[in-house]
Amino acid sequence: MSPLSITRTLPADATTAALRADVSQGLSRTPKQLPPKWFYDARGSELFEEITRLPDYYPTRAEREILLTRADQIAAATNARTLIELGSGSSDKTRHLIGALTGLHSYVPVDVSESALAAAGEALLADHPGLTVHALVADFQQGIELPDTPGPRLLAFLGGTLGNLVPEERAAFLRSVHALLSPGDALLLGTDLVKDEATLVAAYDDPQGVTAAFNKNVLHVINRELGGDFDPADFDHVALWNTEHEWIEMRLRARKELTVKIPDVDLAVTFDAGEELRTEVSAKFRKDGVRAELAAAGMELTNWWTDGAERFALSLSFRA
Template identity: 75%
Template structure:
């Protein structure tokens, strides 16, 4: 692939060190907690792809609907020559934007999976022979140095992943994105919206039990990587709506009193019956609240699109100061 370049910014041992730190810190505190990024080994990624096809899980379909309907409008607003995607994965949804951007020169996918970056680049270069792909093997939640590419840039953060960050983490992340943007650049971000509790809970606790298996997969990761002896079936999958915080919480609840050995950490973790590990929060947003969070980071929301049912939103924001002309938010 002559038009493919890969820059590695992750140390080969960084993931192991981070997992050790997260497990040691998270399982020795009260309440216990594990970061959701450890769901996504090969099996976890397969399970998540299965989740996106479930009837209860609307966010992927809703976001794709907006992209299909609004891709040309997004392209016209941004005029991007470089598309930067944070947490790019398979780059599947981004193809709608790439096809709609006539002046696009360079695509910069950012992901922690080298195989996902290479696979997506293969597919995109076959479809768009003139495209340049400069992939970054990096964790987008850490410091990020983008390559020199033509402007303007459109930074894309899809899937509602922003909701997995708690408010202080979101503020830090949005400030970091703001630092990437020059005049004329923009941020396109997907956010799931506040809606009926029954709809939200069902999306994270499907009837087939796929999300439950996905949640328990984090225990399999710890078993494999840290020589632990979790028995995943000893833990019940729990999904609930936190009305005060306006986010979904996924938890693993011990079915009985038990203890787990994590040999690589020389650690024994006791669990009382009913004790839980918080494995994920997924915040849901309102337009005014998101506008305020963006403004606090020096970003101005200039466009707002939703799917026809108003379940999910894509927002376009620019750095305060010279840039895109502010526009009235557009509903889906």
């Protein structure tokens, strides 16, 4: 059996069908909104990689710092023989964990991009020839079925992606994680932390305009995939701190009154001048809140690590 296998659980047309549904529903409601996953076509992924290198965008560097300094402790606490990663992408950060998990048998990356999974799997096997990689082409929010691999298992959900889910979605997601795990299995969760508003807003509104281009990329995706006639120049990038919900919101604000036609979903969308389309929320967390959300899903938080500046946290929890 090959050390790299790729299983597709998403139908070939699932991505287009999901985009059509999200655009039809999200642009027909008041206020208008779209989920952030539609930023990430090939161009959007390149822009995000550029964002992670910007001086004010700290989350990626902070999380990597924790992984570098705490990987051995994570390995000792879990003794994981299988590592599962949701939204694995290039599997870049996970390499630190794989190197520390000396008893690791299997790696199960889960992502919607088959090409990203194949490239990451081949690169990992070049460095870790004894590893078995079971890649899953799947949307973790739609439910996944894990391959039969040895335990204990460590499920990693990194990058602060949990914050892109609103509270009801987070609760459902954490319940689904609990259902995937067996007693003795663990969840490694990355969460960006609440901090001063200026630092947070600067991370999502860089003067170079990279985040603005990333935000507007969703309009290019709709134009290409659904025949839309958005002109990104008609919209301004907006990033603001929502104090009530303790999350950053990214929005696109119409510069003038306009109508956009999206023929593939038979939609004509009108915008008033100044009207905003919400494209992302990025919730920030406190330790007690993370502990409570995990407990509500049947998980017990056992370890909490932050970077030196206490901007970002990795938490380890076990199925209770």
